[in-house]
Amino acid sequence: MELMGIEPDRLHFSWISSAESTKFVNVVKEVTEKVKAIGPNTHFIKNTAKVA
Amino acid sequence: MVGYTDKIKEIAGRLLKECTVDMVIGFRKGTMPMMNEPCFATTPEAVDSLVWDSNCGINLANYLTNRKEKVAVIAKGCDSRNIVTHIIENKIKRDQVVIIGVPCTGMIDKRRITDMVAGEILDVSETENTIKVKTADAETLFDKAEVLQQNCALCIHRNPVIFDEMVADAIPEQDVVDRYADIQKIEAMDIEDKWRFFDDLLRPCIRCYACRNACPLCYCPTCFVDESKPQWMGKGQDPMDVRTFHFLRAYHCAGRCTDCGACERACPVGINMRLLTRKLEKDCQEEFGWEAGLSLDQRPAMDVYQANDPEPFIK
Known part of the structure; x- marks a missing residue:
């Protein structure tokens, strides 16, 4: 994905068990922070035809 | 030969x-x-x-x-x-x-030869080291090493x-000293340039799937691009769909591709999609020391589990 031109911070991997609620919260926080920092995605958007 | x-x-x-x-x-x-x-x-x-x-x-x-x-x-x-x-x-x-x-x-690059001579090619003959191309007006002699397919020139x-x-x-x-010079060049680009590079690379694609059909690895009974329930991606020539197709197909070949060059050879518009498969080939070699198809006794890189795999990208 990085090679293609997607910022590495947009893609995150984590292994979270259903029992690890705190870890889940922390990961989500981290992901949102990182993605907010790079701002809205300008690439890899498919514009679908607008139907009136 | x-x-x-x-x-x-x-x-x-x-x-x-x-x-x-x-x-x-x-x-x-x-x-x-x-x-x-x-x-x-x-x-x-x-x-x-x-x-x-x-x-x-x-x-x-x-x-x-x-x-x-x-x-x-x-x-x-x-x-x-x-x-x-x-x-x-x-x-x-x-x-x-x-x-x-x-x-x-090595095999010769028919596209390159066609570009190098003027007029329709009527006949191509060869000796061990030379290729003779005959058109209506002229005969041109090439050194075979000059007109090899890129994957053959880099073949080990x-x-x-x-x-x-x-x-x-x-x-x-x-x-071959450096098999991945062109890949390293792309890796060194910044994000925007990378995006534009692949935009330009894949723009001519007409989604004919010749690359997929020529590929010995692409043997799935139904390819993900042909699925309609669920439909994973659009079937048209929207640049995002074209990009998804090429990158996903390359991923399906990760750790399996032998860089035979059949995909590039089959492409009617001359897209070098081997840049994608070779990036994965390079990664497999660097991360797992794996080269596809060398031995019957070794399981492929994407098929083995190691307890000590560092997986630093998984948090």
């Missing part, structure tokens, strides 16, 4: 006459210069149309998938690696195939890794 043809005919004829195999898969002359096509010989008489020259770039492992009968196949270095991959992936059994190994000095496995019979003695392997 001049002179392989007679030996191939002899071996193929013998295998069919002795009924060791039901069919021999090789090449015959195509209807146009530099366009040899696969040939399926089932009788000893049919082997007369078999040929071997520098236009046999199609990967014959592609025609082995799920065969039930006994077949002999003519295999270059890359083809033999794909046959190994096929055997590992249970697409054919080892005792079902007789592999006729061909030490390969010219001799078959697995074979039952060899057409000729093994040839020395090439010393």
Whole structure:
């Protein structure tokens, strides 16, 4: 994905068990922070035809 | 490689006459210069149309998938690696195939040659090191090394890794200093340039799927692009769909691709989609020390679990 031109911070991997609620919260926080920092995605958007 | 043809005919004829195999898969002359096509010989008489020259770039492992009968196949270095991959992936059994190994000095790039001469090419002939191209007005002589397909120029496995019979003695392997210079150049670009680079690379794609059809790895009964329940991606030429197709197809070949160049060769608009598969090939080599199709005893990089795998990208 990085090679293609997607910022590495947009893609995150984590292994979270259903029992690890705190870890889940922390990961989500981290992901949102990182993605907010790079701002809205300008690439890899498919514009679908607008139907009136 | 001049002179392989007679030996191939002899071996193929013998295998069919002795009924060791039901069919021999090789090449015959195509209807146009530099366009040899696969040939399926089932009788000893049919082997007369078999040929071997520098236009046999199609990967014959592609025609082995799920065969039930006994077949002999003519295999270059890359083809033999794909046959190994096929055997590992249970697409054919080892005792079902007789592999006729061909030490390969590389295939010529028909697109490059067409660009280098003016007018329609009427005939292409070759000696060991030269290629003679005849058009209506002129005859041009090329050094074979100059007009090789890029994957052949970078090839480090010219001799078959697995074979039952060899057409000729093994040839020395090439010393290629840097196989991935072009990939490193892309890796060094910044994010925006990378995005634009692939936009430009993939813009001409018409989604004909010739690359997929020529690829021996693409044997899924239904390809993800053809699925409609669920439909994973659009089927048109929207740049995002084109990009998704090429990147996803490359990922499906991760740790399996032998860089045989069949995809690029088949492409009607000349897209170098090997840049994608070679990036994954490079990663596999750097991360796992894995090269596809070298041995029947080793499980592929994407198929093994190691408890000590560092996985630093998983948080």
